Amino acid sequence: MTDRVLIFDTTLRDGEQSPGASMDRDQKLTLAKQLARLRVDVIEAGFPISSPGDFDAVKEIAETVHGPIIAGLARAREADIDAAWRAVQNAGRPRVHTFVGTSDIHVKYQLRKTHEEVLRMAVEAVECAKARCADVEFSPMDATRTDRQYLVDVVTGTIAAGATTVNIPDTVGYATPWEMLDLITFLRENVPGMDGIIISVHCHDDLGLSTANSLAAVRAGARQVECAVNGLGERAGNASLEEIVMALRTRKDSFGVEVGTETAELMRTSRMVSSFSGFLVAPNKAIVGDNAFSHESGIHADGVIKERTTFEIMDPQDVGISESAITLGPRSGRAALKKRLEDLGYPVEEPAKLDSIYERFLALADRKKQVHDEDLATLMQLDGAASAGTYRIESLHVAAGTTQPTASVTLDCDGERLQGSGVGNGPVEAICSAIDAATGLNGTLEDFSVHAVTRGRDAIAQARIRLVMEGREAIGRGADVDTMLASAKAYLNGVNKLIVAERKARVDEL
Ligand code: KIV
Ligand code: ZN
Secondary structure, eight states, rough: OOBOOOEEEEEIIIISSSSTOOOOHHHHHHHHHHHHHTTTEEEEEEEEGGGGHHHHHHHHHHHOOOOSSEEEESSHHHHHHHHHHHHTTTTSEEEEEEEEEEEHHOOOOOOOOOOHHHHHHHHHHHHHHHOSOOEEEEEEEEEGOOEEEEEOOOOHHHHHHHSEEEEETTTTSSHHHHHHHHHHHHHHHHHHTTGSSEEEEBBOTTTSOHHHHHHHHHHOOEEEEBBBBGGGGGGTOOOHHHHHHHHHHHHHHHHHBBBBOOOHHHHHHHHHHHHHHOOOOTTTTTTTTTTTOOOSSSHHHHHHHOOGGOSSOGGGGTTTTTOOOOOOOOTTHHHHHHHHHHHHHHHHOOOHHHHHHHHHHHHHHHSSSOOHHHHHHHHHHTTTTSSSSEEEEEEEEEOOOSSSSEEEEEETTTTTEEEEEEEEESSHHHHHHHHHEEEHHEEEEEEEEESSSSSTTTTTTTEEEEEHHHHHHEEEEEEEHHHHHHHHHHHHHHHHHHHHHHHHHHHHHO
C-alpha cells in the first residue's frame, strides 16, 4: 500500500453547498487556482448538473487550473454523469465522481427502491462514467449507516464496473473514530480487488468528529481524505483540510504517511475561503484561527520566547503565518504592487487592470499608510465587487451616536446622480434606507456581519450582508477602512447582484 494520502478538496462542491456560502464564478476560479498552489491532489470543482452556472464554473476550472485532478460530481444518472464529464473532460486529469445512497433509510425513503435496484443503479452509473472517463470515483452515500454485507456487495460491484476510487462517506456525521477504523479494515478484508483501488473517506462534522474519523480511516488504510478548507460543508461541515493535513504532517511518527500539500499556503487559502464564503473563522479554530499560535498566559509566552517547542507543536511559518516583512505604502510603485500581488497568488497581466487596481491601492495607502498582505488580498478578493454593476457610491454621510442615526448617499447610475437619505435604529439600517430611497428599490437585510481584516485601528473592515428583494436573495460584500462605507458597499453590491439576476431572469423568459 502506498504511504501517500491524497487530499481531495471539496470546498467548491460540498463547501459551497452550505447555506449562504455560495461563491460567484470568478471567486470559484480564484479559489481553484489557490487550491492548486496549495497542491491539493484533487479539486472537486462542483456539481455540474445542478445549474448552468455551476457547469460553466467547473468547465472553466477544468480548462484553466493545472496540476490537481479536477472532479465533477454526478448522481447515479446518465444525464448527471454526462454533464459532469462534459464539464471536466478538458482537464489535464479529469475525474467523474458518482454516488447513490445505500443505507436502508436512503434506499427505502429517499430513493424508494429495492436494494437490488440501487445496487444496479450504482454499477450502471460507474459503467456509464467509465465509458467516458478513466478515473471514476464511486461513493455509497451514508455508508456508515449501510448494512455491512450490502456495502460489500455495492463496493465489489462498482470496483468490478471500473471504479478506481471508492469513497466511504459518513454523510450524517454519525460514526465514531473506532467504528470508522473498523469499517475500513472490514472492507479491506472483505471486498475482493480492494487492494488495487484507492479507499477514500468523506466525514461530516455533526458530532464534531470529522477530523478524528478521517484520521482513524487513514490509520486503517484509507489513502484519500475528502475535506474542505475551514471545514466548510453541509450542516456542521466537512472535515477541515488544514486539520487533516497538519495532523498527518505533525504526527507523521504516528500515521507513517506523506501528504503533498504546500502547507505554507494554508493560512492564505483559509482567509480566501472565509472572505469568499462570508463564513468567519473562529479565533480558537485549530491551525488557522487568529489565536491558534498566540500565547496569553505568562508562563506559555515565557516558554515560547525561550524555546518555541515548549508550547508550540507546529512552527507558525509552516502554515503560512509570518510577520509580513513587506508592507507597501503610498510611495510604492506599480511594479512593487504587481510583484507583491503575484507572490500572494493574484497575478495581474493586463496593464489596464493593473492601473485600476493600482488606483484603488493608492486610495487605500493614502488612508492606511502601511498596506499589509491581508489588505492586498482583500482588495483583490473584492476586486470590482463594490464598483461593478448599475449603482456606485459617490458619497456617503452617516451620523450616529446618542441621536437617531441618519444617512444620506449619492449614487452614480450610468452617469446619472441619485440621492437619498434615511433613518434607522442603527447606522447600518439608516444606510440601507438611504440607498433604498436613492434607488427606489426596497431590500430586506436578512443578515449582516462585519469584521476587521487586519489588526490595529486602521484595519480594513469587511462587511457581508444577505439581502432579499422580491423573493430573490443575494450575498453582498464590501470592504473599506471605514466600517460604514464597507457596509454601504456590501448592501449596494447585493442590490447590484439582484438587479443582474432579475435582468437575466427576464432574458431567460424571452
Ligand atoms: O456527504 C456525502 O455523502 C456526500 C457525497 C456526495 C460524497 O457529499
Ligand atoms: Zn458530504
